[in-house]
Amino acid sequence: MDTARNQTREAAAPGAGPGTGTAARARRRNLSGLQLAPRLAILIVWAAMIAVYSATESNLFPHVGTFQTIFGSQQPLVFMTMALMCTIVVGEFVDLSVPAVFGFGATILPVLVVNHGWNVWPASIVAVLACVIVGAVNGFLVVKVGVNTIVVTLGMSTLLEGISLWMSDLNTISGLPSGFQKIALTDVGGLPISFYYGVVLVLGFAYLLAFTPLGRHMRFVGASREVSRLSGVRVDRIRFGSFVFAGLLSGLGAFIAVAALGGYNASSSDSYLLPVFAAVFLSTAIFEPGRFNPLGTLVGIYFLETGILGLQLLGLQSWVSQVFYGGILVIAVTISTLLHRRST
């Protein structure tokens, strides 16, 4: 990534001292392991974690099945984190409604198919469209009307969860046609195809941010609205578009997740909120210290899942995921903030 490379150069030349060009180049060449460490720290911790689990749980952890569980199960989270990334990149820090929008779409689809006898395809389109519309409403209230983002998205989140529970009558709705599962669960190289959807989405998003005019504009809007406005960037259009696109990604994620699960329980959306924020914020500690980035988010998701799965295999109960997500989030972001402060 272009920006990742720039960051590397930055960290190699700390301080704002009046370095000459040659000196700066020389410093860049001498990029030592120590200076690379911050951006790769999570990868190192991840490898260490795998080593420890493999040693202590040699009969449970180091198996293909574990690998498949870790990488095959996180597709909903990948889509939701990218939805949150849309708005975070343009400077809207707290779209709390992402999991609820996802749950909304994931509830509409099986309700229409199972309870109302719709065909899956029109039902899927309606579900995704509903999410897009919610994104547009969020965008309209935040961008055009100027209501506080936390208030809008917190309210919207609770509202949608309520509606989802009402639509599903507080039940798990299941019983989708079995052929529908192929969309998500077709085996490709030992992993369900939904894993690859996530990877493609993340790579696409990373490309967008690093190489396209739209991505560059999004980064600038996130950095400073006034600077962007005076540079001819249509700031409000980009902010509004980000909310709409976030809705679309949540909807698509819901569509694939429902296909994989064969149904949905509306009350499960809540549990995604912290993991989504944890993974996105964790990205500021990976690859590009201090900056939200899609690739770091993807690594963060699987890093977190590895840690939790290992602890669960040790026999710890489900509370461990809360402890792990919460703890790692605070620690990782603190470290990233400190590193960023030192390098600028």
Added chain:
Amino acid sequence: MSVSQAEAGTGRHRLEVARVSKTFGSARVLRDIGLRIAPGELHGLVGQNGCGKSTLVKILTGIYPPDSGGAIAVDGQSLSLPVRPLDARAAGLSVVHQNLGLVDDRTVWENVRLGRFKASGRITRRIDGKAERAAVESVFARLGASVDVNQKVGELSAEDRAAVAIARAMQDHEPGGGLIIFDESTRAMGKAARGRFFDLVRSVIDRGASVLMISHQLEEVVEVTDKVTVMRDGQVVEMGIPTKETDEAGLTRLMLGRHLVTHDRVDSHARPETAVQVRDLVVRSVRGLDLDLKKGEIVGLTGLVGSGAVAAAEAIGGAREARAGTLTINGKRLSLKPRRGSTEEFIRAGVAFVAERRLEQGLAGELSVTQNLTLPRVRTRGRRLRIGQGWQAEETAAMIGKLDIRPPDPHKLVGTLSGGNQQKVLLGKWLAGRPDLLVLHEPTQAVDVGARHDIIAAIREAAAEGCGVLISSVDAADLAVLCDRVLVFRDGEVTAELTGDMTQDDIIQATFGLPGGPGRELNAKGVAR
């Protein structure tokens, strides 16, 4: 670590700095700094942006630890290094920062006492407002300033705000002691406020305190200081030369370390063809301004605060929504009352607006030089699915070369550059688009002499290539050197138009409405409408 007797003397110097160095990573930004200030001395510290002045101040106040080996002593007493802020305060060292560091919506006494409030009452631990106010009033009495301690700072005049900042800095001084460091404190002050400010500084000095004044305004330094120290590239090149023995040109030579480049007026580049027509501009106090700008012509807009000069320039640059008016450029007519967010339309028509506040309006500090410089053109020059590295690298390299941006690293984050280099990046961002109309707002504000020279040269070059230039500035020296024509605004109307050879004084006189100097003929013109 102690200062040896030979170096420190015994109480002969209020402040003595010896062999202080500072290294960030592998960059040595200060090298063996020495500085001596006598009691009751007004000492100037000058140097280009990025020469290490701010770093030195941060070491003196304990924000940065110095490298080992240096020594700092106040009145012969050496301070332990790194300096602890409370030690510095106890020794009488205090700093008045660029923006004075005041909280606008708090009262004068709260601002002065901030950080020193004494709690009274064993249980309530409340602030004893009466005692605090009395203490503040006595500080103002010592200073010889009369300021209502109960007023909110935001409601004060510029000079009273300065008095508050000075009172805060000097309140802990022992009689006949103390040192105040003014770090670009006069930057935001008008001429009148500056005069009053220096009266206050003098009264501080008359009480025996010393002052270290850091400033980019060389004329000010030459006028008021007793001695001057000059820094360049992290080193002291001249320590404590008596101000009487030097002048602005001499200081500039020392700061630059190269031959002084004079800012002589050059011949106008104006061509007969019209570049831009503004008609019926209504914005703020301006009611119906007509303005024609020829290709290659440089026109200055100036006036006191609220005169409308700034608003007019911002509206013509597309940065501010006017109530009415049109702009014709390249045969294209734009409304000056645009729909929201249509700066894009102005840019595409060939208008470039170089904003005044570079880090709020001009550049994103967290992004790189290249990213900032190419931003206005990523859509027009880049393809939809790929911006492309080639043209970006080309544009950036061209501007780094043309404007001498340092360090010449296109991937450096803008926020880590010095002010002068940031201003160059901002100018380069717009020049790279080869505009037909360049509107600049205070283009040389708070930049060092070298950067100013490079910026002026670049503006002239743009004009020579046929670009119409509009400069909104209160810096009469800049206008006198650059402009073919200067329009002086008062209460929304153009009250004078100066053309041809003009001096700084002509512009100042016209701005303040003073009668023209001997032999000068002010072409005072009625308002266009």
